[in-house]
Amino acid sequence: MAHHETEVLVVGGGQAGVAMSEHLGARGIGHLVLERDRIAERWRTGRWDSLVANGPAWHDRFPGLEFSGVDPDGFASKDQVADYFAAYAEKIAAPVRCGVEVRRVRKHVGRPGFRVETSEGTVDARHVVAATGPFQKPAVPPVVPRDAGLLQVHSSSYRNPEQLPAGAVLVVGAGSSGVQIADELRRSGRTVYLSVGPHDRPPRRYRGRDFCWWLGVLNKWDAVAPPRGAEHVTIAVSGADGGRTVDFRALAAGGITLVGMTRAFADGRMRFAADLRDNIAGGDAGYLAMLDEADAYVARNGLDLPEEPEARAFGPEPDCVLDPLTELDVATAGVTSIVWATGFVSDYGWLEVDAFDEAGRPQHARGVSTEPGVYFLGLPWQSRRGSSFIWGVWHDAAYVADHIMIQRSYLAYPGVADPLRPRRPSTGAARPDHDTACTVTTTGAA
Template sequence: MPDEKIETLVIGGGQAGLTMSHQLKQRSLPHLVLERHRIAERWRSERWDGLKFQFPNWSVRLPDFPFPHDDPDAFSDTGTIIRYIEAYAELVAPPIRCGVAVTRLAQRGGGGFIAETTDGTISAENVVVATGPYQRKVIPDVLGDHPIFQVHASDYKNPAQLPPGAVLVAGAGASGAQIAEELQHAGRRVYLSIARHRRLPRRYRGRDLIWWLADMRLDQMTPEERGSARLGPVISGAYGGRTIDFRNFAAEGMVLVGRIEAAQDGVIEIAPGLAESLVDGDLVYSTFLDTVDAYVKRRGLDLPEDPDARTTVADPPCVTTPLTRLDLAAEGITSVIWATGYGVDFGWIDVPVLDERGEAVHHNGISEVPGLYFLGLQWLSKMNSSFLSGVGDDAAVLADHIRTRR
C-alpha cells in the first residue's frame, strides 16, 4: 500500500513546478510538489558566477507576479533571478517538500500512478513532470581520460576555477559564447569551437530581440510551425547585452576553430566548415532583419532604421586559414569547457510515454496516458514554453485539463 495518497503530484520545484502549483491553487485543486533539492536548484548550482540572464528585465515575469527592477533594459544576474523565484514561492506558498526525489513513476492498476520516492511511496491520480529541460549534461567522449581539466558549462563557475593557461570552449551557443567572452575579458587565451548556430540581433531598430519576438508573435510559434530545427539563438545579456558576431571575438584575440571531430593523445581533429558555419549564422541573422523590416513597413511602425546592424566584418585569419588540428599541449591549452548542451533524463518514468530518444511524447504537455503531464520543456506548446514569461500559460492549460478529469 502506498504511504500517501494525493490527487495531483507535481515533480519539480523550479519555476515550472511553482507555476503549476499556483494554477492548481487558484482552481482549489489539492496537490503536492516534490523537489529533490531546493527550490530553483539549477539556478543555484548549475550557473556560473558571472552569468547574465538573456532576457531584459522588462520581459521577466511569472503569473500574477511582476519582476522588480530599476532598469527595464538591463539584464539581471543569477542571484537576482533566484531571489525573484524565492519571492514567487512565498507568494504561491506551495505545498512543497524539498529534499525528496522521485526514483520511479509507474502506472497503478485501475488508473493513476505510484511514485516511489526517497521518502516512501505516493499514489496520485495525476502527475505533472516539471523537472525542466536541462537534466543530463551532454559531454562528447572525445578526450576521454586525457590529463586535462574538463568541465561542463553547468559546472563552470569563474575563470579562477581553471588552472593557468589557455582554454578551449567547445560549443558556441548562448552559454558557450558568454563563457568564452568572460574568459577573454579575464585575460585568458581562448579557443572557441563553432558549429552550426543561429545568430540573432540583441537589439534592432531600437527594440530588444525579445520585444520583436513578442510583437511579431514569433514567441507563439508552435512546434509544428517550427519544424525540425532545434538550435537556440546565440544571444547574450553580458556587458549590457550586445549582438554577437564571432568575428568580433576573433578581432579581440580569440581563436575560432571548427567543430571538434575526434582526438588522440591530446591532438584534436577539427572538422572543415568553419567559414560555412559563420555564413549560415549570418543568413539566419540577415533573414531575421529582413523579416523585421517587412513587419515594420507592413504595420507602419515609427521606428528608426538601423543600417549599422547590417555592417559586415571581414573574416579573420583563423577563419580564412582555419586550423585542422589543435595540439592542446603545444597551444598551452590546460582546460576544456564543454558548452555542448543538455538532454532530458526521464529514465525514472516507467510509463509508456517516451520515444526512442527517451524524450516525452505529448501534445501541449498532455500525454496519451490519462493523468500524466509535462511542463517547462522547450517548445512544449510554443516557442516561449520554457521562458519565465511563458510557462504560466502552459500551466493554466494543464490545470484546466486536470480539473476536467475530476
C-alpha cells in the same frame, strides 16, 4: 511524510513547478510540489557565477510579479532569478516540499493513479506532472578520453576562470553559454579557442527594441516547430554586459580563435570540421533575415522607430575564419582545459510509465503524455518556441491545468469513484498541503 495522498503531484520546484502550482491552485485542484533541493536550485548552483538571464526583466517573468531591483530593460542575475521564483512560490502559497527526492513513479494496478516512492516515504497521486525541465543531465560528447591530461568540465559545472588550471582553454559550443563563457575567459587573460557549430544569431536589439519584442510582434514565439534541419541549432544571444548582439567577428578581433565543430581527438591533437565559415555565414543570414522582417513590420505598421543601417555592417572576416584550423596540438597550444557547452539530455529513469519513445524522449501533445494521468512541463518546443522560457512555461502550465480540470469532470460522472479527488469541487485556491511548504532562504532582493 511516511505516506501522503494528493490529487496532483508535481515533480520539480523550478520555474515549471512553480507555474504549475499557481494554475492548479487557481483552479481549486489539490496538489503537492516535491523538490529535491531548493526552489530554483539549478539557477543557484547549476550556473556560472556571472550568468544573467538572456531576456530582459520586463519579458522573462511570470504575469503576477515583476522583478524587484532590476531595471525592466535589464537582465537579472542568476541569484535574482532564483530569488524571484522563491518569492513567487511564497506569494501564491505554493505547497512545496523541499529536500525530497522522487525516486520512482509507477501506475497503480487495478485502480487509477500512481504510487510515488520518495526519499521520505510514499505518495499516492491521481495525476503526476514531470516539471523537471530540459536541463537534467549534462551532455558531454565522448570525444576526449578522461585520461588525456586535460581538465574537462561541462558548462553546468563551470563557475569562473579561477576554477580552471593555468593555460589555454577550448570552449566547445557557441550558443548562449559557450559564447559568454569564452568571452569571460578571454577577458580574464586566457588564450581561448571557441568551437562554433550551426547557430541562430539574432540581434540583441534593433531599432530600439529588444529581440524578445521582435519575436513577439513577428509571431515567432508562437512557432509550433523549429524550421526543418534546425531542430538542434543553438541560439547565440546574451544578456551579459547589459545585453549585446553576439558577433563572432568581434570575438575573434578581441583575441578568441574560432574553430569549426569539434570532431575527434587522437595523439594529442584535437580535430575540427572544415565548416567554420559556413556556420558563420549561416548565422549571418538568419540575422539579416530578421532585420528584413523587422523593417517590413515597421513600414507596414507605420511605426516611428529609428533606422539603424549600421546594424547591417559586418566587420572584416578574421584570419581564423579565412584560414581555419582543422586540428590543434593541445600541448603545443598550451590547452589545459575544455569547457563543454554542449547542452543537456533528459533523464526520466524515475518515471516508470509508458510515455516515452525508443530513444527515451517524452511522447506528448502540448505536455499531455500518451500515459493518461502523466504530464510534462518545461520541455523545449512543448507547444511553441517560447515553451522553455520563463514566460512560456507559465502559459504551458495553464494548458496542462485545464486538461487536468477536464479529466476531473469525467471522473465526477455519477458512479465513478476517485478517492483522490474531493467530492465537491472547491471554489477557491486549494492548499490542502500547505503544511508541507518549505522554508526558502534567498540571496538578495527578488
